[in-house]
Structures are given as structure tokens and as C-alpha cells.
Amino acid sequence: MKNKSIVGVYLDGRNLIAGKVKKGEIVKSITKRVDYNASEDYLIEEVINAINEVIDDEVMGIGIGAPSVVDVEKGIVYSVRQISSWKEVHIKDILENHFNLQVYVNNDANCFAVGEKYFGLAKNYENIVSLILDIGVGAGIIFKGHLYSGTNCGAGEFGSTPYKDHDFEYYCGERYFGEKYGLSSDVLYQRALKKDKIALAIYEQYGRDIGHLIMSIMFTVDPEVVILGGSIARAFPFFEKEIHKTLKTFTYQHSLKKFKILHSENEGIAILGAVALFYDAQNITLKK
Numbered sequence: 001m002k003n004k005s006i007v008g009v010y011l012d013g014r015n016l017i018a019g020k021v022k023k024g025e026i027v028k029s030i031t032k033r034v035d036y037n038a039s040e041d042y043l044i045e046e047v048i049n050a051i052n053e054v055i056d057d058e059v060m061g062i063g064i065g066a067p068s069v070v071d072v073e074k075g076i077v078y079s080v081r082q083i084s085s086w087k088e089v090h091i092k093d094i095l096e097n098h099f100n101l102q103v104y105v106n107n108d109a110n111c112f113a114v115g116e117k118y119f120g121l122a123k124n125y126e127n128i129v130s131l132i133l134d135i136g137v138g139a140g141i142i143f144k145g146h147l148y149s150g151t152n153c154g155a156g157e158f159g160s161t162p163y164k165d166h167d168f169e170y171y172c173g174e175r176y177f178g179e180k181y182g183l184s185s186d187v188l189y190q191r192a193l194k195k196d197k198i199a200l201a202i203y204e205q206y207g208r209d210i211g212h213l214i215m216s217i218m219f220t221v222d223p224e225v226v227i228l229g230g231s232i233a234r235a236f237p238f239f240e241k242e243i244h245k246t247l248k249t250f251t252y253q254h255s256l257k258k259f260k261i262l263h264s265e266n267e268g269i270a271i272l273g274a275v276a277l278f279y280d281a282q283n284i285t286l287k288k
Contacts, residue, residue, distance in 0.1 A: 008274030009064040013082035018050040019271035063277035065111030104277040113140025115273025134230035207239030211246025229264040236263040
């Protein structure tokens with residue numbers, strides 16, 4: 001079964017990404033800019049078209065990740081962030097009826113988590129939290145080697161935890177850079193690369209905020225490792241030091257002796273994560 005091909009589809013709020021994966025390698029992929037303000041039917045058709053561009057007779061299943069709360073069993077996505085028309089989409093039934101293949105659906109952060117577990121930095125860990133630092137903050141939890149989604153696929157919504165005068169979603173996502181400093185994360189990153197003092201100071205404060213987010217995660221989940229991904233995470237070298245400084249104030253220092261914070265640089269992890277949904281649901285174990 002592990003030699004069969006799986007198609008992974010990932011909607012990240014900006015792009016529609018699809019790829020065919022065989023033996024843990026992406027053998028074909030596409031990335032499409034789509035109008036996420038378009039109608040529900042139009043966007044479903046775009047997903048189908050993207051799958052058609054990478055699918056072939058070898059494919060035995062499809063995994064799809066979307067930035068939303070998901071009924072994993074029924075494959076329904078609810079109130080998809082950044083896709084205003086997707087209020088309640090039975091995407092599993094739609095795709096299974098169209099392609100006559102098994103389809104597994106989960107949210108984007110959970111895709112990232114299982115992708116790192118099966119194909120990335122988390123292969124040798126059993127208890128993991130992955131954080132997507134992007135437009136907002138998403139988190140996926142791996143517990144005892146498998147994805148933990150909670151009763152309503154809502155586990156890991158650490159971004160909604162109150163913090164300062166708002167929540168972690170605000171202070172740790174792109175929105176904060178724009179509203180507080182009038183900068184996009186891309187512009188901020190480019191300025192930091194040029195050693196701009198203001199940009200570097202912004203990242204230092206950001207590192208402290210991420211440090212507090214990780215402490216909140218440590219209190220509730222106590223993972224072996226936290227893996228950072230998403231567009232903001234590429235700036236990890238600029239805020240890593242402040243994260244560790246902040247963690248020195250954590251109540252249970254013993255818990256941090258083996259704890260690690262890693263930065264994912266796998267550009268294909270979105271597709272691999274969607275594919276890993278299939279493996280996780282089928283209880284397929286890949287060789288390390």
C-alpha cells in the first residue's frame with residue numbers, strides 16, 4: 001500500500017496546492033492562485049481541476065487540508081477562514097463521488113503536524129505540536145504518534161487563548177505586523193535581512209510573544225517538540241533567541257531539559273501533510 005500514490009490538496013488562504021506523492025516523494029505538483037472570494041461551486045470546481053492535473057491510475061486516495069473546523073468523519077468543512085463562501089461544504093462526499101476514491105479531510109494545521117510526523121522533522125518523536133505562523137496561528141497535535149483532533153476537530157486552537165489585550169492569534173500572526181507597524185511580514189523580513197534595527201526589534205518582541213505561546217502549550221500539552229512553519233517562520237533566526245529567553249521564566253524548567261523547538265524548511269510539507277492524512281487514517285507506518 002505504501003508504494004501506491006496519493007494525491008494531496010492544500011488550501012492555505014492564498015493558493016490552491018495539489019500534488020501526487022509516491023514513496024514519500026512529490027512526483028508532480030501544481031500551485032494555483034485562486035479567488036477565494038468566489039462562489040462555493042467555483043472553488044469546488046477549482047479543487048477538482050487541480051486534482052485532475054496531477055491524478056493518474058496509480059492513485060488510491062486523496063487527502064485535503066483546509067483552514068477550518070472540520071467534521072473529520074463526514075468530511076465537512078465549516079466556515080473556512082479566508083474562503084467566505086465555504087460555510088458548510090461536504091467536500092469528502094463531493095470528491096469521492098467525482099473520483100471514486102477514498103478522501104480524508106482535516107484542517108491545515110493538522111496536515112502540517114502529520115506531514116512532519118510522517119515525512120519531516122518529527123519522525124523520531126511521539127508527542128508533537130506544530131505551529132503554523134501565517135495569516136493567523138494554527139496548531140496541530142500529535143499524541144502517541146498519531147494525530148489528535150479532539151471531539152470537533154478543534155484541538156490545538158491555541159491562537160484563541162487570551163493574551164495581553166487580545167489573543168495569541170492577533171499577536172503571533174501577520175495581522176499584528178500590519179496593524180501595529182504598517183508592515184507586511186514579507187517587507188519586515190526583507191528589512192531584517194538588511195539588519196534594519198527597527199525590524200530586528202520587532203522580531204525580538206515577536207519572539208517574546210511566541211515564547212509565551214509556547215509556554216501556554218507546555219502547560220496544556222507538554223510535547224517533546226514544537227515545530228514552527230508558515231510564512232513568518234522563515235524569520236526564525238531573528239526571533240529564536242528571544243523565545244528561549246522567555247522560556248527561562250517557565251515554571252517547570254525540568255520539562256524543558258529535553259524539549260526542542262524546530263523550524264520546518266520543507267517547502268513540500270503542505271502536500272505531504274495532506275497525503276499523510278491518508279496514512280494516519282489508514283494506520284500506515286512508514287519506515288524511519
